[in-house]
Amino acid sequence: MSEEKILPFDYIKGHEFTETLKEVTGCKTFLEMAALFDVPKATFSTWNLHNRTSHELIVRLHLAKGIPIRKLALGEEDSVEYPIESSLPSSGGLVIRENSAEFGYGHHSTVLLNSYCLANGQLIETGEIPYPVRRMNSFNLNAENIIEVETNEAIYLVDKSSTDAVSGVYLIDVDGLLSFNRIQRFPGKKLAIAFGESTIEAKPEDIKVIGRVAVTSKKD
Template sequence: MTGCDSYNLLADHYGIPKSTILTWHHHDRIAHELIVREHLASGASVKYLALGEGEPFSGSSSPNENLATYKLEGGSLEKSGSMSLDIATLERFGLKPSNTQVIEDDAGIYYINKESVDPISGDYLIDVDGRLSINYLQRLPGKKLAIAFDTSTIEVSEQDIKVLGRVAMEMKKK
């Protein structure tokens, strides 16, 4: 668990004298204090640390990824902070941390898959003449796209806009 391969390193890791660790080892004693310390520091299973049984970490926990968040206002993105999201949640929606952009607006939070830039049907982050927005796109015959703007829909050529990514997941405010 600690990566320590000697008593000296173990003593340094926990900030206790080497002689204490040697005494525990010599008398074949279990260092309960170190089990508790390691559990609190790493979240490792006490059963695993004390008995060597089971898995060190439960399958229910997942490492988190810290993602930058951007505010979409007036057609442009401005960095607004960051948020932590577990990798398992991202993976359930086909997202990878390296290709995910998190965008906030007044309506909610959008998780954009930046790899998905060939629109078929769905909500996408688009660039129209340098202005960004999230709109519903529908592919039409003849390399055309229908873009929904609130209650109206317009038809454009594929070359008229730049698709920056597909909305793979969103959280809406109620």
């Protein structure tokens, strides 16, 4: 077995990425790009703020307009595409499945999750982000029910199929504002909801559960 490794590239992110989008599309403002890509204008500001990129838009522009991926992902002017070595299995390479959004092959398969930023009590779309199928399976998660939500404190994988608060950390909607809170259910249909250092008692109908936090990633 070959010991060759294919390491991640130094993808452009944030301001550099959104400026590249303006360059290749001819758009001058985020409002024009929002109309072109059919995404909220705030999404581009969020990418700049959190230094993010959108792999989905890279693929979309390449497929729709033929813009070189190296230009969109790396900011390079060289339009030469480098094929994957033929030593890979004949069924390998890049495969995008319309329904499952899976691509790759074998243990390297990946799913695209919808990604959001939680800011001022609202979810802001930030595009899609790839996650290893192997990792999703190890957590026993169904990718169709999972979204990624990023805050200043951590990155959460939220299971939207779990909307009945029992015990754990949940993404909830209280009067139109979203937040992550630890919830414990007690007899009598009562919920103890942690808000910072304090805990309040509420009824299930007082909140809307968006989903339960399945995985939390944070920097130590």
